[in-house]
Amino acid sequence: MRLKLSILIAKLAGTLSKRFLRKSGETIPGRVLLALYPRAISILSQNRKIICISGTNGKTSTTKAIVEIISKLGSVTTSASGSNLDRGVATALMTKSEYAVLEVDELHLPRVISEAKPVAVLLLNLTRDQLHRMHEVKRVADKWATAAKSAPDTIFIGDVDDPFVALALNSAVKPLRVSFGGRKHLDGAVCPSCGVYLNWSGNNYKCSCGLTNSNPDELFEAGTAAYRNATFANVTGKVLGGGAIAINEQALERSVDRDYNGVTANLRLTKNPASWTEALNSVSGNDVVLIVNSREVDGIDTSWLWDISFMQLSGKHIIVCGERALDMAYRLHVEGIEVELTSNFDEAILKFAKGSHLHVLAAYTAFHELVTA
Amino acid sequence: MSQARIVRIHNELLGTYGDQGNAEVLAFRAKFHGITTTITDVRYNDPLPTNGDIYLLGGAEDAAQLLSLEALQRGDNLDILHFAIERGAVILAVCAGFQIIGNKFWANGKEVDGLGLLDVVSVPGEKRLVGDIKTISTVLGFELTGFENHMGRTILGPTAQAFGKVVTGNGNGDGKFDGAISGNIFGTYMHGPILARNPELADLLLTRATGRKYAQITDPLALKYATWRRKVIK
Numbered sequence: 115m116r117l118k119l120s121i122l123i124a125k126l127a128g129t130l131s132k133r134f135l136r137k138s139g140e141t142i143p144g145r146v147l148l149a150l151y152p153r154a155i156s157i158l159s160q161n162r163k164i165i166c167i168s169g170t171n172g173k174t175s176t177t178k179a180i181v182e183i184i185s186k187l188g189s190v191t192t193s194a195s196g197s198n199l200d201r202g203v204a205t206a207l208m209t210k211s212e213y214a215v216l217e218v219d220e221l222h223l224p225r226v227i228s229e230a231k232p233v234a235v236l237l238l239n240l241t242r243d244q245l246h247r248m249h250e251v252k253r254v255a256d257k258w259a260t261a262a263k264s265a266p267d268t269i270f271i272g273d274v275d276d277p278f279v280a281l282a283l284n285s286a287v288k289p290l291r292v293s294f295g296g297r298k299h300l301d302g303a304v305c306p307s308c309g310v311y312l313n314w315s316g317n318n319y320k321c322s323c324g325l326t327n328s329n330p331d332e333l334f335e336a337g338t339a340a341y342r343n344a345t346f347a348n349v350t351g352k353v354l355g356g357g358a359i360a361i362n363e364q365a366l367e368r369s370v371d372r373d374y375n376g377v378t379a380n381l382r383l384t385k386n387p388a389s390w391t392e393a394l395n396s397v398s399g400n401d402v403v404l405i406v407n408s409r410e411v412d413g414i415d416t417s418w419l420w421d422i423s424f425m426q427l428s429g430k431h432i433i434v435c436g437e438r439a440l441d442m443a444y445r446l447h448v449e450g451i452e453v454e455l456t457s458n459f460d461e462a463i464l465k466f467a468k469g470s471h472l473h474v475l476a477a478y479t480a481f482h483e484l485v486t487a
Numbered sequence: 488m489s490q491a492r493i494v495r496i497h498n499e500l501l502g503t504y505g506d507q508g509n510a511e512v513l514a515f516r517a518k519f520h521g522i523t524t525t526i527t528d529v530r531y532n533d534p535l536p537t538n539g540d541i542y543l544l545g546g547a548e549d550a551a552q553l554l555s556l557e558a559l560q561r562g563d564n565l566d567i568l569h570f571a572i573e574r575g576a577v578i579l580a581v582c583a584g585f586q587i588i589g590n591k592f593w594a595n596g597k598e599v600d601g602l603g604l605l606d607v608v609s610v611p612g613e614k615r616l617v618g619d620i621k622t623i624s625t626v627l628g629f630e631l632t633g634f635e636n637h638m639g640r641t642i643l644g645p646t647a648q649a650f651g652k653v654v655t656g657n658g659n660g661d662g663k664f665d666g667a668i669s670g671n672i673f674g675t676y677m678h679g680p681i682l683a684r685n686p687e688l689a690d691l692l693l694t695r696a697t698g699r700k701y702a703q704i705t706d707p708l709a710l711k712y713a714t715w716r717r718k719v720i721k
Contacts, residue, residue: 246618249615249617301503303551304500304551306550309595419505421502421507441712444712449511
């Protein structure tokens, strides 16, 4: 079938699904398009500059920041928030533009690189996440390395403080190695390149095989994940010839403020040990709601809750809800932290007095439901 | 008042799938029984403590699994484990750890000799086995739940007994049995962590490790959690 006709049908499918199934309409068009025209990503990427953003955490917010920078250079199309599988990419590419800034799922990145031939790929980080799907962190890093090797014209920008990202950049012909002076990595005990016990000295590593975060191309100060993502947006923008934007950490955090009848809430996305740790550091007040789900995108296993220490929540007023609230309640119980369970978020809100300010740390699906509500 | 020394082996290597929680649950349940505990984290370059009462190993990726094996074969470590087993210490080994304490297993595409503490051999299967798992424990006689995420197919030798009979999931790969036991050595593919999902198993390990019988614990939340998981995994 011809591409134009396929796009027309795909767009129609999207409109119908939006209207009758009340779906967001972001994945259906891409899915239909790829079914009708499997090479669509490749064809639609021709004659435009593609920028891909991938990594365990920070994809969505960093993509938004890069769109802001690139939009000053020319017309931009981008993936809808969180719609980062190949079909989301295909949906985004259906809109004509000079630039396409695409958030891409870690496992879908190799396909998108090989078909879209991006001018730049930004690799933010790689830590344990959705292991029922990713299986192993190293497995994903190896796929990235293979993809990088086969894309000699693409500039690979990445955070070499993360050994898995460093491994991928080592395979790239055009790497841009960025460091923030080093930081600990939960899965960094083994060198992903050669398999020996990785030699760490404080926050920095140097393996006998050569894998290291020293001598980066660009060195920045250490900071929060939001700051690193903002920095990466600017580095990527500069590669494309764009001007820097002011680093606004708050804007880059995957968090949203909401008001529920006089109870204000800061909603924050928490989906794996790394993002939880970052989020726990942001909890300043006494009133906390935790929402844990275990649908496909949340990770269907909850074992990883035991990789996190929640001691920072000790002594706070905590309500837990979500499909896996009991998993969280028991994990906290064993750390000596007692919570109250409610059957849903609406009930959780009622547990706090008007004028309270809540920190809501929510699983991926729960965060999306609250933000789009 | 009795004491239990919990040894968490190579958590930095064998901690990818949340199994470090097993040590925390043991220490937590021990408090109810009036047992004081210590948790010792053994790192890759550390020798194993000789006086452990419960040694724990968790799940890992292949390269980490091989490093842990190499470290456990180094110096006196293997002798320390043999001696510990002789004096009745408990070993709980999950997934990659379970394979390590067996006779042979595969990692990074090659077969290696394990520690030989448990009479099992593991080979890679064609398909990764991922999902909820429920078994009926051969020791406790009731249901255990967990989550499995592995490529292993484990075959039991004559001196090992199956740990659980599979109700849901795959376990050792044939869908019939999960894990293996021999004396106080327990091997399983169940993450969760297994002792968080099944606190009665933590009690059994504490009983075995200290050689004393304890009264039943009243911890409603633990019971509620364990019961719920057993109910929802059909």
